[in-house]
Amino acid sequence: LGVGLADMLRKQYGTENVILSDIKKPPPNVYSSGPFVYADVLDYKHLRELIINNRITWLVHYSALLSAVGEANVALARKINITGLHNVLDLALEHCLRLFVPSTIGAFGPSSPRDPAPDLCVQRPRTIYGVSKVHGELMGEYLHHKYGLDFRCLRYPGVISVNTPPGGGTTDYAVQIFHDALSTGHHVCYLRPDTRLPMMHISDCHRATIEFMQSPECQLSLRTYNIAAMSFTPEEVAQEIRKHLPHLKVTYNPDSVRQTIADSWPIRFDDSNARRDWGWAPAFGLEELVADMLRSVREKRTDEGLPVR
Numbered sequence: 001l002g003v004g005l006a007d008m009l010r011k012q013y014g015t016e017n018v019i020l021s022d023i024k025k026p027p028p029n030v031y032s033s034g035p036f037v038y039a040d041v042l043d044y045k046h047l048r049e050l051i052i053n054n055r056i057t058w059l060v061h062y063s064a065l066l067s068a069v070g071e072a073n074v075a076l077a078r079k080i081n082i083t084g085l086h087n088v089l090d091l092a093l094e095h096c097l098r099l100f101v102p103s104t105i106g107a108f109g110p111s112s113p114r115d116p117a118p119d120l121c122v123q124r125p126r127t128i129y130g131v132s133k134v135h136g137e138l139m140g141e142y143l144h145h146k147y148g149l150d151f152r153c154l155r156y157p158g159v160i161s162v163n164t165p166p167g168g169g170t171t172d173y174a175v176q177i178f179h180d181a182l183s184t185g186h187h188v189c190y191l192r193p194d195t196r197l198p199m200m201h202i203s204d205c206h207r208a209t210i211e212f213m214q215s216p217e218c219q220l221s222l223r224t225y226n227i228a229a230m231s232f233t234p235e236e237v238a239q240e241i242r243k244h245l246p247h248l249k250v251t252y253n254p255d256s257v258r259q260t261i262a263d264s265w266p267i268r269f270d271d272s273n274a275r276r277d278w279g280w281a282p283a284f285g286l287e288e289l290v291a292d293m294l295r296s297v298r299e300k301r302t303d304e305g306l307p308v309r
């Protein structure tokens with residue numbers, strides 16, 4: 001998600017004023033679109049050097065292992081999602097940075113209200129990913145109340161984007177289905193057809209993040225907000241795609257790990273506080289999302305010289 005956010009921020013603040021970082025080599029288009037540096041969130045001293053040398057003022061901390069991949073490697077997820085976050089929190093406090101850390105629908109669990117899940121309720125997630133995100137929400141809020149850290153956190157729904165390859169999450173099917181629809185015409189879904197989850201188009205996700213980061217502190221009654229756009233099931237998104245590609249075939253082969261995770265997450269998000277406090281409003285519903293994704297995936301495949309249905 002970082003690349004798209006950097007693009008949007010660069011349009012507003014200037015290319016040279018937004019530095020993108022990762023531990024992975026970026027594709028050529030990312031490397032040539034603005035400053036890019038290597039940064040491992042586990043390397044505290046190097047992060048400090050980058051902050052000082054570049055006179056950083058805002059930090060957006062996206063590095064994490066997502067839900068499904070986290071269950072497959074709990075020790076690494078704990079390291080990146082919790083130890084990495086502590087490094088970032090300490091540095092933000094030390095250097096008076098405005099800090100944004102995303103949370104997720106995965107910060108809720110089977111004992112949370114699911115339809116809708118409000119901002120404040122029981123949070124007992126059953127994944128290391130969810131546990132690390134609740135920890136992040138609580139640590140950030142604690143440091144805000146105790147030391148005045150300008151910590152801001154949005155709980156994202158599943159984010160749908162053409163440019164972000166699925167990163168090992170439970171909501172990944174909702175990206176993959178568009179690629180399959182335009183390549184083989186057949187998608188094998190690892191969730192049951194009636195599994196409803198909150199989802200959002202990437203441009204809404206980035207816009208929410210920037211609008212929230214820009215909001216004056218006095219407007220914020222919370223430091224962690226839900227944001228919502230739509231909720232759909234695999235069956236519903238497939239049906240909407242069939243309005244454009246009538247021959248799409250979907251077969252269902254539920255994967256027990258991801259199905260159990262999805263069944264413990266909210267069906268819908270209550271984002272009324274974000275709407276009231278800082279004016280959050282999504283632009284994309286299911287119809288707009290499907291039309292845009294099909295157009296973008298078709299364009300990408302054509303650019304890459306791949307066949308398109």
Ligand SMILES: NC(=O)C1=CN([C@@H]2O[C@H](COP(=O)(O)OP(=O)(O)OC[C@H]3O[C@@H](n4cnc5c(N)ncnc54)[C@H](O)[C@@H]3O)[C@@H](O)[C@H]2O)C=CC1
Nearest residue numbers: 001023024040041062063064102103104156157158159167
């Ligand atoms: N994609 C989605 O649907 C949602 C994402 N989020 C949150 O948004 C953030 C970004 O998610 P995505 O871009 O989808 O994930 P992703 O898995 O695509 O990207 C995570 C990035 O972290 C980097 N990373 C891993 N270890 C690192 C380390 N030691 N140091 C520095 N970087 C490291 C990876 O190389 C990767 O580029 C995460 O915090 C995630 O929890 C929240 C809700 C939904």
Ligand SMILES: CC(=O)[C@H](N)C(=O)O
Nearest residue numbers: 066067104169170171
């Ligand atoms: C909703 C998320 O946080 C992420 N996409 C995942 O499925 O793990």
